Amino acid sequence: MARRFSLPLPLRWLLTALLLAGTLLGGLHADWDFSVISRRAETLYGPLGEGRKRIDAWQQLLVTQKQIPEAEKLRVVNQFFNAQLKYREDIDLWHQEDYWATPIQALWKGAGDCEDYAIAKYFSLRHLGVPSEKLQITYVKALSLNRAHMVLTYYPSPNAMPLVLDSLMDAIKPANQRTDLLPVYSFNAQGLWLPGANNTKKVGDTKRLSRWQDVLKKMQAEGFPIETSQ
DSSP states (O other): OOOBOOSSOOHHHHHHHHHHHTOOOSOTTSOOOHHHHHHHHHHHHSOOTTHHHHHHHHHHHHHHSTTSOHHHHHHHHHHHHHHHOEEOOHHHHTSSSSOOOOHHHHHHHTEEOHHHHHHHHHHHHHHTTOOGGGEEEEEEEETTTTEEEEEEEEOSSTTSOOEEEETTEEEEEEGGGOTTEEEEEEEETTEEEEEETTEEEEEEOOOSOSHHHHHHHHHHHHTOOOOSOO
16 A cells, blocks of 8 residues: 555545454355366456466465464465565556455455455465454554555454564564554454554444455455355
8 A cells, every 4th residue: 555644544544444344254264165266266357377376375375274373374374475466556456546355366466555465364364263353454654654554463362462464574573563663543353443552442343334345245256155244
């Protein structure tokens, strides 16, 4: 995401977070049939080309890494998408100012912006068995870049210092070591959260539709067993 960061946040960002957090995959642990998913993706998007290799590699990761420790799952997933995707702006890739791609779309293109990295990592870790309450998709200000940015944060326990999975680096560091990132708000299946003295403070529930619903609908069309109710 290359938009310059400005405060106060645009209202549409807040609405997007509220809407996105309300519905987060009820069917994450159902089997994913990649033969069906690949066929449907080709019907929807055309020939997958080199994207097929990236999608096959994703499938292999999800099949082979289910039994490894949770910390290793974070490392493998973070490194996988950082290596498979190149950063591209939405306007260049999708000809839209703000487009949220499915993991299949991102791997098909081999590119995405910070939102696409965070979303793909979230879906992957949830499918590998990481509970949603340990994961938050987090908007931050990247201070050195002076722009809005999105990362995935992981909480080993409710009050623990979160770990940051970032498209800008492969190293997964505790948030207190990422002084270049200023947290703004985050969201998960349980609601919308703001930074507070005890890591985060829940400020609301999330309901209804929007860009996240579009992601879910696209994934359903791709053949993922997604439920749209929590």
